[in-house]
Amino acid sequence: MTDYTRYLKPGQLKGRRIGVVCGLVGADPQVRRILDYSVAALRSHGAQVIAVRLPHLHDYEKAEFTTLLYEFKNDLNAYLSHRHGLKVKTLSQLITFDERHAREEMPWFGQDIFLMADRMGPLTTPAYQKALARAKRLTGPQGIDAALKAHHLVALMAPASCPAWSIDLVDGDHGCAGGDSPAAVAGYPSITVPAGNVHGLPVGMTFFQANGPSPRSSRSVTISSRPQNSASARISFQRHLFRKRFRPRRSWNGMRPRP
Known part of the structure; x- marks a missing residue:
């Protein structure tokens, strides 16, 4: 360091x-x-x-949020896939788990960002590349x-x-x-x-x-x-x-x- x-x-x-x-x-x-x-x-x-x-x-905020959704899904999937002993290995599986245990996991709010992120593709998607370039x-x-x-x-x-x-x-x-x-x-x-x-x-x-x-x-x-x-x-x-x-x-x- x-x-x-x-x-x-x-x-x-x-x-x-x-x-x-x-x-x-x-x-x-x-x-x-x-x-x-x-x-x-x-x-x-x-x-x-x-x-x-x-x-x-404030012009970059929409592109920033789009970038966040793509990267959130990509990085969370990578993290979950390397964790041992977990029943969920992807964001999609995590969403399903939350829905099945909504009373315990979501007593006050939903998982809107999870759902939006799960619709995103890989980081090679042109829409992600365009949003990232614009935000930066x-x-x-x-x-x-x-x-x-x-x-x-x-x-x-x-x-x-x-x-x-x-x-x-x-x-x-x-x-x-x-x-x-x-x-x-x-x-x-x-x-x-x-x-x-x-x-x-x-x-x-x-x-x-x-x-x-x-x-x-x-x-x-x-x-x-x-x-x-x-x-x-x-x-x-x-x-x-x-x-x-x-x-x-x-x-x-x-x-x-x-x-």
Whole structure:
């Protein structure tokens, strides 16, 4: 395993331009406050932080979900086929098992994604190849790469997710797309560090960038480590530390993102 900490040096954030991607995690006021303090911590180390929009931010989602269905079936079948002692060896068999034991396995919800995935073909299917190429293109070269180049940035950042939600057995989950989604779809490096909490449940901040040829080029690790490790500017679960040391002069969300 590569030890990325050996590339870290004091003062590496000074003058670095970082873009906050707007519109990734909605408008939750508590997450916005955590973002404000995170930006203040980065600026205290000399970073230049600006608001930006990520091109094609939601255009890739349909292709991403199609890709997920194909890969879910393929990978689950591969996993089940190598497990010893299991009565089910494929997704189709798992669906049948769930239906036969619905009272135990599905007391609150069905298996819609299982059913959709089971209709998909192998990964050689042209529809899968087309969806995969589109998702990676819109999040990578036409998304992250384009934003970094347009604004001369070394990295992008966004809250990793909205606050954790209570289990809702009537209407289902109330989750949201996270800041880690574009990099994950593109296959680009990203790192999430603790940034705060909402009612004791953690909220992270995700930093991501374009692909690089070596660990040394993974500036996301360097950028995220400074607020995370500094004794005086640490992004921690105790948000009162930020109130004492890094109270923002104004709300981050009052800034207009650059197109």
